[in-house]
Amino acid sequence: MTTHYLVLSALLFAIGGVGVLVRRNAIVVFMCVELMLNACNLAFVTFARQHGNLEGQIIAFFVMIVAAAEVVVGLAIIVTIFRTRRSASVDDANLLKY
Amino acid sequence: METAAEIVQHSGGVIGLSWLTIALPLLGAAILLLGGRRTDRWGHLLGVAMSLASFVVAVIVFFELLGFGADERRRVVELYDFLPGGTLDVKMGLLLDPLSISFVLLITGVGSLIHIYSIGYMAHDPNRRRFFAYLNLFVAAMLLLVLADNYLGLYVGWEGVGLASYLLIGFWQHKPSAAAAAKKAFIVNRVGDMGLALGIFVIFTTFGTIAYGPVLANASQASQGTLTLIGLALLLGACGKSAQLPLQSWLLDAMEGPTPVSALIHAATMVTAGVYLVVRSGPIYIGAPTAALVVTIVGVATLLAGAIIGTAKDDIKKALAGSTMSQIGYMMLAAGLGPVGYAFAIAHLIAHGFFKASMFLGAGSVMHAMNDEVDMRKFGGLAPKMRITWATFGLGYLAIIGFPLLSGYWTKDGIIEATMEHSPILGWLAVIGAGITGFYMSRLFFMTFHGKPRWEKDAHPHESPAVMTWPLILLSIGSVFGGAFLIMGNRFMEFLAPAVGRPKELPHFAPFSVAGVATLAVVAVGVAYAWLKYGRAEVPAVAPRGSFLTVFARRDLYGDAINEALFMRPGQWLTRLAVFFDNRGVDGLVNGLAALIGGTSGRLRRVQTGFVRSYAMSIFLGAALLVGAWFVVGNL
Amino acid sequence: MSTLTAAPITAPTIEYGELAPMLIIFGAAMIGVLVEAFTPRYLRKSIQMPITVLSMVGAFALTVWQGVRGVRSAAAMGAIAVDGPSLFIWGAILLLAIVSVLLINDDDHFVAEAAAVPGSAEEDQALSQGGAHTEIYPLVLFAVGGMMLFPAANDLLIMFVALEVMSLPLYLLCGLARRRRLLSQEAAMKYFLLGAFSSAFFLYGTALLYGFAGSVDLKAIATALSTVGGQDALLFIGAATLGVGLLFKIGAAPFQAWKPDVYQGSPTPITALMASGTLIAAFGALLRVFWVALGDLDAEWTPVLWGVAILTMVVGAVLAITQTDIKRMLAYSSIAHTGFLLTAVVATGKESQNANALSGILFYLLAYGFATVGAFAVVTMVRDPGGEAGHLSRWAGLGKRSPLLAGIFALFLLAFAGIPLTSGFFGKYAVFAAAVAGGAVQLVIVGVVTSAMAAFFYVRVIVLMFFSDPAPEGPTIAVPSMGTAAVVTLSAAATVVLGVFPQPVLDLAHTAAQSLFVR
Amino acid sequence: MGEAITFWVLAVVSVAAAFGLVFSRKAVYSALMLGVVMLSLAVLYAVQEAPFLAAVQIIVYTGAVMMLFLFVLMLVGVDSSDSLVETIRGQRFWAFVAGLGFAVLLALGIGNVVIGAPAGLSGAVSQVGGNVPGLAHLIFTRYVFVFEVTSALLITAALGAMVLAHRERREPKPTQKDLSRARFLGDHPAPLPGPGTYARHNAIDMPALLPDGTVSELSVNRVIARHDVEDGHLPNDPRLAQAIRNVAEAGVRTEQPKVVQAVAEAPEVPVAERDKPAAARVPGDGPVEEEGK
Numbered sequence A: 001m002t003t004h005y006l007v008l009s010a011l012l013f014a015i016g017g018v019g020v021l022v023r024r025n026a027i028v029v030f031m032c033v034e035l036m037l038n039a040c041n042l043a044f045v046t047f048a049r050q051h052g053n054l055e056g057q058i059i060a061f062f063v064m065i066v067a068a069a070e071v072v073v074g075l076a077i078i079v080t081i082f083r084t085r086r087s088a089s090v091d092d093a094n095l096l097k098y
Numbered sequence B: 001m002e003t004a005a006e007i008v009q010h011s012g013g014v015i016g017l018s019w020l021t022i023a024l025p026l027l028g029a030a031i032l033l034l035g036g037r038r039t040d041r042w043g044h045l046l047g048v049a050m051s052l053a054s055f056v057v058a059v060i061v062f063f064e065l066l067g068f069g070a071d072e073r074r075r076v077v078e079l080y081d082f083l084p085g086g087t088l089d090v091k092m093g094l095l096l097d098p099l100s101i102s103f104v105l106l107i108t109g110v111g112s113l114i115h116i117y118s119i120g121y122m123a124h125d126p127n128r129r130r131f132f133a134y135l136n137l138f139v140a141a142m143l144l145l146v147l148a149d150n151y152l153g154l155y156v157g158w159e160g161v162g163l164a165s166y167l168l169i170g171f172w173q174h175k176p177s178a179a180a181a182a183k184k185a186f187i188v189n190r191v192g193d194m195g196l197a198l199g200i201f202v203i204f205t206t207f208g209t210i211a212y213g214p215v216l217a218n219a220s221q222a223s224q225g226t227l228t229l230i231g232l233a234l235l236l237g238a239c240g241k242s243a244q245l246p247l248q249s250w251l252l253d254a255m256e257g258p259t260p261v262s263a264l265i266h267a268a269t270m271v272t273a274g275v276y277l278v279v280r281s282g283p284i285y286i287g288a289p290t291a292a293l294v295v296t297i298v299g300v301a302t303l304l305a306g307a308i309i310g311t312a313k314d315d316i317k318k319a320l321a322g323s324t325m326s327q328i329g330y331m332m333l334a335a336g337l338g339p340v341g342y343a344f345a346i347a348h349l350i351a352h353g354f355f356k357a358s359m360f361l362g363a364g365s366v367m368h369a370m371n372d373e374v375d376m377r378k379f380g381g382l383a384p385k386m387r388i389t390w391a392t393f394g395l396g397y398l399a400i401i402g403f404p405l406l407s408g409y410w411t412k413d414g415i416i417e418a419t420m421e422h423s424p425i426l427g428w429l430a431v432i433g434a435g436i437t438g439f440y441m442s443r444l445f446f447m448t449f450h451g452k453p454r455w456e457k458d459a460h461p462h463e464s465p466a467v468m469t470w471p472l473i474l475l476s477i478g479s480v481f482g483g484a485f486l487i488m489g490n491r492f493m494e495f496l497a498p499a500v501g502r503p504k505e506l507p508h509f510a511p512f513s514v515a516g517v518a519t520l521a522v523v524a525v526g527v528a529y530a531w532l533k534y535g536r537a538e539v540p541a542v543a544p545r546g547s548f549l550t551v552f553a554r555r556d557l558y559g560d561a562i563n564e565a566l567f568m569r570p571g572q573w574l575t576r577l578a579v580f581f582d583n584r585g586v587d588g589l590v591n592g593l594a595a596l597i598g599g600t601s602g603r604l605r606r607v608q609t610g611f612v613r614s615y616a617m618s619i620f621l622g623a624a625l626l627v628g629a630w631f632v633v634g635n636l
Numbered sequence C: 001m002s003t004l005t006a007a008p009i010t011a012p013t014i015e016y017g018e019l020a021p022m023l024i025i026f027g028a029a030m031i032g033v034l035v036e037a038f039t040p041r042y043l044r045k046s047i048q049m050p051i052t053v054l055s056m057v058g059a060f061a062l063t064v065w066q067g068v069r070g071v072r073s074a075a076a077m078g079a080i081a082v083d084g085p086s087l088f089i090w091g092a093i094l095l096l097a098i099v100s101v102l103l104i105n106d107d108d109h110f111v112a113e114a115a116a117v118p119g120s121a122e123e124d125q126a127l128s129q130g131g132a133h134t135e136i137y138p139l140v141l142f143a144v145g146g147m148m149l150f151p152a153a154n155d156l157l158i159m160f161v162a163l164e165v166m167s168l169p170l171y172l173l174c175g176l177a178r179r180r181r182l183l184s185q186e187a188a189m190k191y192f193l194l195g196a197f198s199s200a201f202f203l204y205g206t207a208l209l210y211g212f213a214g215s216v217d218l219k220a221i222a223t224a225l226s227t228v229g230g231q232d233a234l235l236f237i238g239a240a241t242l243g244v245g246l247l248f249k250i251g252a253a254p255f256q257a258w259k260p261d262v263y264q265g266s267p268t269p270i271t272a273l274m275a276s277g278t279l280i281a282a283f284g285a286l287l288r289v290f291w292v293a294l295g296d297l298d299a300e301w302t303p304v305l306w307g308v309a310i311l312t313m314v315v316g317a318v319l320a321i322t323q324t325d326i327k328r329m330l331a332y333s334s335i336a337h338t339g340f341l342l343t344a345v346v347a348t349g350k351e352s353q354n355a356n357a358l359s360g361i362l363f364y365l366l367a368y369g370f371a372t373v374g375a376f377a378v379v380t381m382v383r384d385p386g387g388e389a390g391h392l393s394r395w396a397g398l399g400k401r402s403p404l405l406a407g408i409f410a411l412f413l414l415a416f417a418g419i420p421l422t423s424g425f426f427g428k429y430a431v432f433a434a435a436v437a438g439g440a441v442q443l444v445i446v447g448v449v450t451s452a453m454a455a456f457f458y459v460r461v462i463v464l465m466f467f468s469d470p471a472p473e474g475p476t477i478a479v480p481s482m483g484t485a486a487v488v489t490l491s492a493a494a495t496v497v498l499g500v501f502p503q504p505v506l507d508l509a510h511t512a513a514q515s516l517f518v519r
Numbered sequence D: 001m002g003e004a005i006t007f008w009v010l011a012v013v014s015v016a017a018a019f020g021l022v023f024s025r026k027a028v029y030s031a032l033m034l035g036v037v038m039l040s041l042a043v044l045y046a047v048q049e050a051p052f053l054a055a056v057q058i059i060v061y062t063g064a065v066m067m068l069f070l071f072v073l074m075l076v077g078v079d080s081s082d083s084l085v086e087t088i089r090g091q092r093f094w095a096f097v098a099g100l101g102f103a104v105l106l107a108l109g110i111g112n113v114v115i116g117a118p119a120g121l122s123g124a125v126s127q128v129g130g131n132v133p134g135l136a137h138l139i140f141t142r143y144v145f146v147f148e149v150t151s152a153l154l155i156t157a158a159l160g161a162m163v164l165a166h167r168e169r170r171e172p173k174p175t176q177k178d179l180s181r182a183r184f185l186g187d188h189p190a191p192l193p194g195p196g197t198y199a200r201h202n203a204i205d206m207p208a209l210l211p212d213g214t215v216s217e218l219s220v221n222r223v224i225a226r227h228d229v230e231d232g233h234l235p236n237d238p239r240l241a242q243a244i245r246n247v248a249e250a251g252v253r254t255e256q257p258k259v260v261q262a263v264a265e266a267p268e269v270p271v272a273e274r275d276k277p278a279a280a281r282v283p284g285d286g287p288v289e290e291e292g293k
Helices: A002-022 A026-051 A055-085 B019-039 B043-066 B098-121 B128-147 B151-172 B176-207 B212-217 B224-242 B249-256 B259-268 B270-280 B282-286 B289-312 B316-336 B339-369 B387-401 B407-422 B424-449 B466-500 B514-536 B547-607 B612-634 C016-038 C041-069 C084-104 C121-128 C136-152 C156-174 C181-213 C218-227 C232-250 C258-265 C268-293 C295-321 C326-346 C351-381 C403-417 C423-437 C441-467 C482-500 C503-514 D002-023 D027-047 D051-076 D091-112 D122-128 D131-140 D144-165 D176-185 D222-231 D238-250
Strands: B008-010 B075-083 B090-096 C073-075 C080-082 C382-384
Touching: A002 A026, A002 B612, A002 C181, A002 D002, A002 D091, A026 A055, A026 C181, A026 D002, A026 D027, A026 D051, A055 C156, A055 C181, A055 D051, A055 D131, A055 D144, B019 B043, B019 B128, B043 B098, B043 B128, B090 B098, B090 B128, B098 B128, B098 B259, B098 B270, B098 B339, B098 B466, B128 B151, B128 B259, B128 B270, B151 B176, B151 B224, B151 B249, B151 B259, B151 B270, B176 B212, B176 B224, B176 B249, B176 C441, B212 B282, B224 B270, B224 B282, B224 B289, B224 B316, B249 B259, B249 B316, B259 B270, B259 B316, B259 B339, B270 B282, B270 B316, B270 B339, B282 B289, B282 B339, B289 B316, B289 B424, B316 B339, B316 B407, B316 B424, B339 B387, B339 B407, B339 B466, B387 B407, B387 B424, B387 B466, B387 B514, B407 B424, B407 B466, B407 B514, B424 B514, B547 C295, B612 C181, B612 C232, B612 C295, B612 D091, C016 C041, C016 C073, C016 C080, C016 C084, C016 C136, C016 D144, C041 C084, C041 C136, C080 C084, C080 C136, C084 C136, C084 C268, C084 C351, C084 C482, C084 C503, C136 C156, C136 C268, C136 D144, C156 C181, C156 C232, C156 C268, C156 D144, C181 C218, C181 C232, C181 C258, C218 C268, C218 C295, C232 C268, C232 C295, C232 C326, C232 D091, C258 C268, C258 C326, C268 C295, C268 C326, C268 C351, C295 C326, C295 C441, C326 C351, C326 C423, C326 C441, C351 C382, C351 C403, C351 C423, C351 C482, C351 C503, C403 C423, C403 C441, C403 C482, C423 C441, C423 C482, D002 D027, D027 D051, D051 D131, D122 D131, D131 D144, D222 D238
Parallel strands: B008 B075
Antiparallel strands: B075 B090, C073 C080
């Protein structure tokens, strides 16, 4: 059973990764990152049960805290950009290149 | 060959104070540069004083060194531990041995004379103080170059003289040609420096140290391939600094600098640093015959090229610069021969330091008299107007062409004979070079001092002030007697032996060997031909008008044609070839490589699209690759 | 589940003394936040600045004291390793942070009001009223705290949290440039999105390593390496993805793409802080993970890092050549330096070798940090009407207009190039020597070749500054404030001193490295 | 068995939702899909003996974080949708290659690991008296420092949001008196006509019709009019279009008198910088302004 959970976690992680690559809306890109973090959490919880210690759950708990803080900062940055450019597309922000 | 003597640690005595030779001029430069305009009034005097003081210290050190037994004349003065302990142990120290002290005496001695001369030469320049500051800086750096007991110190000095040379060539920055020349010298030298740095790095990795002592003592234990690599890399550095083929192009342009600079840096001292490097690294070349062979070939090629260039130049300083190249070619050739040649190389270097400096300063004196005119076709018949200059220049001239018993005779013939024994082909080429030397130096001498005056109307030639003529006189003494003093009875060879090793058998000096006679004969031909063309005959180009032209036209044209066909054309052709090679070959290689990298870079930077998603892609693909690589490595 | 049945919790022991440097920084940051809340605007800067600098100086003093005391232990219930390398890295980060803060303190690097749209009337108004975000200071303190925590973390969880503590303030700070705000905001967004993306990889690696070892404690992972069998996939994938997160932070190829953009767009003082502090912290963490947790796995990770190191050096050196913006060029140079540093990381075979490599890396990081802060400080002083004169063509002939400044910049560039008598030489020598001793001769050859390429573009800038004619309407050289002048002077002095008398610092790094990382 | 059923159901749901997150064009749908994934994961946590985490997942993630996402989505424009045309060449292809490769690598690697039966948490939990006390035990002993450090994160987040989003009032808020004084000193003591009287959709750029049927140019904000002209969003009715064009060119809307500093109108916005938002320009500027947007 553990393996199943892990494969699910890997799958979600990979889907999130692909989402980061193909979506242009910065918010959606960020949601995909959140999906990846969730996939990690699933792995942590699964391993916690596998090993019979609570560390994994603790880590998942901290990841949630971190993610919450990250979301606040990230969305603040995205909103700032949107205010300036009237666009939340990550492709529009490409003044810096080469 | 006998191995060089062990290095002795030294403390106390005047030798312990030998760092003063470097520190004094450096202090002078610092005071003059930092002091600014306040020091304008007495700056030049300070500069001279520092240089002289340095010379005095050097002389005392020299005699103290002589006081030791021959094999104890290698003294290391530790200054400070640059990096004590650890894997990289660099102690900064000074190595006092016959080789370095010879250089020190030459640098400080000739340097002081040129300092003195410059007081007069630069008297009207508003920036004279700065000039002296740079001169002092140069002397300090050059002394560090020859005195350091490790390659790193040498490198620092090497860069220091490069900097001083750059500053001095471009001293008259307001002239675009001077600025361009300075830049050219700087850039060409960087190519050489790359070689030197590479060489030092390989030495580092091979021997784990960069101090001369252990490196040279253990050189024989390294593989021949490594030694060849080191040798060639060092040779590249030497070529850059000493204006040897293929990195010679900057020297002619460097004549844009004030004449004392040309005399000191681009004739007597700095350009000989390459010879010093090769001689100092002798054991490396002994272990790498291929590299040594390349050194000799470079030497011969340069001595011929320099001589041919000398024949084609009307600018007196450029002709002398060509001659410098050529003479350093002789030194390189000798240095490539191994211990047999070292003494001759250094002896010729010292003799050359005297007579070439004397001639350059003489040329400066002429220019001083002729409103800074440098075109020899506008000189002529100056001998009666400037007796002292004429006489000193004449002695220098006789010395360089190898007139019997003058300096060049001893040293150059020594090189030619040693080469003959080593390789007849190179030997005969060197003989031909001597002949051409005879021709172009005579041409130069006759065009300048003899024949009919071809002056511009406003020229009023006059003898230079005493402050300029005295250095000339002193230098010409050196150019007359220096060679005999050094070579007779293998005196110099014995003196240098503790530093560079002793050849298996000492050369016997035979005044009437085949090579000696041949050289004299060839030189005589060259001189005679020059006398016909430029001494006795009217020098063309100061076009004699009207009916005169028809009378002498054919003959003049004939002479010109020969001159052109024999020397100028090949000279130009060679120059062109050299330029072509420079542009397409060396520069081409460098540029090509740069273009390749630049092109790669230009294309590759497009990868940085500015799209954050592309970056994320590289991260994601990179992660997949990393995981994949781990799988492969881990054999999963 | 009632509390009645719950076992009593014994209070944890926290070694406040050993953690004091970090606690001071975090404490000062919180005080800074309170200052923001309770003091009038005009007072804030004059309160924040002393708090920031004093706390950093205090933390530095405490770090030194710890070093003198010779504390080598894992503190706070084994979460934080206060060992030699940690202390050295703390000291380095704090020194560089102090210098950076002096630069940050300069008036006009940061936006007057971040919430105002660029170019709007509000922004003009905020500018004219002299508005300034003093929140910068607590944010910098948080970032520095994170930087200190990151390399000292003794388990992967606290390392992850530290990563975020370090990064979040930097994401914010990146977006706060006063001029060219579009670029700045773009840099913030790119840094944030990519940073979040890479930290997800870090986390996934952590998860798999936890699955492998049953713990995220570095020591436990090391122990599990020798005892657990049959779960290599978890270990390998975990190590690889964890490595992605770490390599991203140090800016190794192919995870380097953010660096040029972020370095260019950020306010230059923040770039200086990132280029020095973050790099050091991230390297410390990388070393700790690879040597403490995965030390016995070196047969597997060495070849992988080989490839990464080569790619990083080549990408950094090659791409830098055609850069036209000075900050971008420095960013690529930073990538190349990352590669040079990685050569020493790679070349660790034996335990005895580790100490040498480690001390080399520590010295290199410090030397590079000072040179880079100094270089960016100079960049802030060369101004166009619209802000810093970033384009290299604007730097032409700077040596004629301001020889001193150009000379100092040339010094930093020479240090980057590793010319003898500058700090860079010994740094480079130390890491390359370590790599040679570790048997990575081929890597060193690549390193030397790319160094030569790198030297080309450094020298190109020097040539441009000294041998080109100044542009007719060239940039102005800002009269440096006390802070900037101090930064430039300090960095130049450090670069020269480390180049001429490196021994004391080398010794210090060596001593710090001798104890290696506590396990 | 029960766990297996739950797993397979939720696995399918969550993977499908994850694909939905990636592939739905509208951002809001993506957000909702993410919510679905999170909820499924919460259940899976509960199944795996992590009741506390399941609750936190729902409260913090699905409750707070997702709400934040949705809130920002609303702010940015709820019906904004991605165009499906990929602008970066090869991006999709490589994304799928990389994604597939990564997933396959992970699945292969993890799938091949020999993992025994889970140890289960009953032992660890029963020692300390339950899941929550167990977690508390760890948080306040081994992980106490992490716990403390996360406060730095949260403060940073709050501080960051303040810095980037909070606009400081730089002058005293205009009072009722200031506003009315400004209005009466201006050209239009009476309210300006409102826009969009006959518009078919929610638009503030449609000029109003006056009672006599003429078009009131006064009713259109010239910034908006200029946007319309430049983007070609003109109404079909030529009269309205003409009115908008007039406004855009001449800027018919009259200047407000600069009586009170606070009410001073923003300076002309240069055309080149038109991507500046017209948002929240001036308080008390008549009904046409898009206040509060």
